[in-house]
Amino acid sequence: DSGVTQTPKHLITATGQRVTLRCSPRSGDLSVYWYQQSLDQGLQFLIQYYNGEERAKGNILERFSAQQFPDLHSELNLSSLELGDSALYFCASSVEAGRTEAFFGQGTRLTVV
Amino acid sequence: DAKTTQPTSMDCAEGRAANLPCNHSTISGNEYVYWYRQIHSQGPQYIIHGLKNNETNEMASLIITEDRKSSTLILPHATLRDTAVYYCIVRVLTNTGNQFYFGTGTSLTVIP
Numbered sequence: 001d002s003g004v005t006q007t008p009k010h011l012i013t014a015t016g017q018r019v020t021l022r023c024s025p026r027s028g029d030l031s032v033y034w035y036q037q038s039l040d041q042g043l044q045f046l047i048q049y050y051n052g053e054e055r056a057k058g059n060i061l062e063r064f065s066a067q068q069f070p071d072l073h074s075e076l077n078l079s080s081l082e083l084g085d086s087a088l089y090f091c092a093s094s095v096e097a098g099r100t101e102a103f104f105g106q107g108t109r110l111t112v113v
Numbered sequence: 114d115a116k117t118t119q120p121t122s123m124d125c126a127e128g129r130a131a132n133l134p135c136n137h138s139t140i141s142g143n144e145y146v147y148w149y150r151q152i153h154s155q156g157p158q159y160i161i162h163g164l165k166n167n168e169t170n171e172m173a174s175l176i177i178t179e180d181r182k183s184s185t186l187i188l189p190h191a192t193l194r195d196t197a198v199y200y201c202i203v204r205v206l207t208n209t210g211n212q213f214y215f216g217t218g219t220s221l222t223v224i225p
Contacts, residue, residue, distance in 0.1 A: 002156060033213065043157070043200070043215035056212045090156055092213075101147065102213065104156030 003027065004105035006091050012111045018079040021108045025072055025093030031055070032074040033094075033102060034066055038087035049074055050096075081112045116140070117201045122220040125195075131188040133219050135201030138182045145204040146177060147213070148186045150197040157200065157215075160186065191223045 003026035013019055025032050034046040036059075045058035049068035060066075063081075068074040078085060088109050092102040118136040125131040137146060147162040161168055161175045163184070168175045174187040188195055198218040 002158075004156070035213075035215075037154075042217055043151075045212050045214060048212060058212060088154060092156075101159040101162060103159065106156045107154070 002103040002105060004091060004093050004103050006089075006105035006108050008108060009106070010109050010111075012113060013081060015081055015083060015112055017081050017112075018077065019081065019110065021076040021078070021089050021091075021110075023074045023076070023091030023093075023105060025074070025091075026103055029093035029095050029103075030072065031094045031096060031102075032068055032072070033092040034060075034074070034076050035090040035092065035104075036087050037090060037107075038084075043090070046076070078110070083112050086110055086112045116203045116214060117216045119199075119201050119216060119219045121217065122222070124222050124224055125188075125191045127193060127223050127225050128190055131186075131191040131195065131221060131223070133186040133188075133199050133201075133221065134183065135185070136183045137201070137203050140181050140203055146175070146181075146184050147202040147204055148173070148175065149200045149202065149215075150195075151200065151218070152194075152197040160199075162204075191221075193223050193225065195221065196223045197221060 005024040007022045030051045033048045037043045046060040047066050048056040066076045088107045090107045092104040094102040148160040149157040151157045163175045177184045200215050200218040
């Protein structure tokens with residue numbers, strides 16, 4: 001158990017819908033990362049937050065957004081969902097945004113039908 | 114975006130050392146090499162990281178060449194539970210923060 005909690009574990013929704021994925025980082029960790037893993041693209045970095053502020057952006061679509069709240073939990077919002085958004089979404093956390101290891105949650109499996 | 118090159122797959126006999134290579138020829142001086150593994154769609158698990166010197170922990174050893182253009186992860190006594198995809202990652206430092214770029218990884222199969 002990494003200490004990073006993601007909910008829900010599974011999510012099935014229809015195209016065009018909007019969903020919210022939630023991540024609770026390990027106690028004391030200030031930095032949160034979101035990753036997408038689809039079958040054909042491997043693990044893709046989406047976005048990073050540090051202590052409530054966006055720190056880095058990767059391959060995140062404009063239909064996706066994220067935020068980190070004062071209690072340090074984070075949410076990833078996916079809207080206007082398409083079939084291609086079906087993937088595993090992982091959250092990771094680390095103590096700081098610097099050169100430390102990150103701990104990953106078990107992921108949310110999103111299926112868009 | 115990934116800046117590392119790894120073999121697609123490898124096999125290792127149970128109980129033997131597994132040596133997983135990684136090339137990162139464009140690594141810059143302030144970038145670290147990290148290794149993670151992912152067991153069948155579970156969340157990736159941190160293994161080890163290093164900058165210049167060789168590193169060892171309870172899971173593995175990391176050997177980095179002197180020119181830092183390549184490294185090798187060593188699992189000293191591989192078990193069946195070590196079957197996983199192993200990712201070699203170079204930690205990118207930017208003005209706004211740090212990001213992990215995962216490559217395609219090496220699928221290691223430990224054979225009984």
